[in-house]
Amino acid sequence: MSLLVVDRLTKSYREGKTAVNGLSFHLNKGECLGLVGESGCGKSTLARCLLRIETIDSGTIALNGQPIEHLNERKLRPYRKQMQIVFQNPSAALNPKLRIKDSLIDPYEQFNHQLRLKHFTFTSKAAYIKQLLEAVELPASLADRYPHELSGGQRQRATIARAISIEPEMIVLDEPTASLDVISQGAVLNLLTSLRTHLNLSYLFISHDLAAVHQMSQCILVMKEGKLVDQFNRDHIFKEDRHPYTKELISIF
Numbered sequence: 001m002s003l004l005v006v007d008r009l010t011k012s013y014r015e016g017k018t019a020v021n022g023l024s025f026h027l028n029k030g031e032c033l034g035l036v037g038e039s040g041c042g043k044s045t046l047a048r049c050l051l052r053i054e055t056i057d058s059g060t061i062a063l064n065g066q067p068i069e070h071l072n073e074r075k076l077r078p079y080r081k082q083m084q085i086v087f088q089n090p091s092a093a094l095n096p097k098l099r100i101k102d103s104l105i106d107p108y109e110q111f112n113h114q115l116r117l118k119h120f121t122f123t124s125k126a127a128y129i130k131q132l133l134e135a136v137e138l139p140a141s142l143a144d145r146y147p148h149e150l151s152g153g154q155r156q157r158a159t160i161a162r163a164i165s166i167e168p169e170m171i172v173l174d175e176p177t178a179s180l181d182v183i184s185q186g187a188v189l190n191l192l193t194s195l196r197t198h199l200n201l202s203y204l205f206i207s208h209d210l211a212a213v214h215q216m217s218q219c220i221l222v223m224k225e226g227k228l229v230d231q232f233n234r235d236h237i238f239k240e241d242r243h244p245y246t247k248e249l250i251s252i253f
Ligand SMILES: Nc1ncnc2c1ncn2[C@@H]1O[C@H](COP(=O)(O)OP(=O)(O)OP(=O)(O)O)[C@@H](O)[C@H]1O
Pocket: 013, 014, 015, 017, 019, 037, 038, 039, 040, 041, 042, 043, 044, 045, 046, 208
């Protein structure tokens, strides 16, 4: 069943550049949909449109069958809870002035009244923080530290803990490992896959790295200059009828 259905989504910037040009795709519940394309092809713009951080020019975005592209902020609130994002740069996502435990509790406090948690339980702030840190394989002792006292990999795990804390249905992962070294990248990708299974999450996984997208995703979208040029099941990546641009990306795999 589709969780997210995007139909002919278009977004231009004022300078006349069409960053996202008529994109249509769907994301099934519990799956990871990979989106690959080179720098500047419009991946982050798409992510921001889906999260309603950016307004769109035309097209529709439906979450669980409900069009959300024109909802005002009040009506959008329940959907904001369902969709979280993890950005490339974990330092920007965590408030440098807050201890990790305070950053982790923040989404819970914002959505307190709308939450019916299934996997985590809130008996006390400390117990909840401990469960979140455990879920992303971080020691409980990090709760009292500030972001600058963590490594890059630990910071990204903390932002993932924050994203899963309110048990969204879907997370947009926008180049989540781009700022990490190769070993941390692999570990974070493995963690994300295991969280998807355990928490029944759906991901839109955005990356310029086709190998990472192939490792993570059941279906793959290929974007070039604002348009989708190819979409296929992960098992069909080496098929002859792949788009020439996909073949180019495979050759540097
Ligand atoms: N706020 C903005 N105002 C004007 N143009 C923008 C803005 N944001 C992005 N663009 C332009 O839209 C196009 C798509 O950019 P976008 O950041 O979505 O690409 P991307 O695929 O995510 O790139 P990267 O992988 O480098 O982050 C680019 O040409 C970019 O210059």
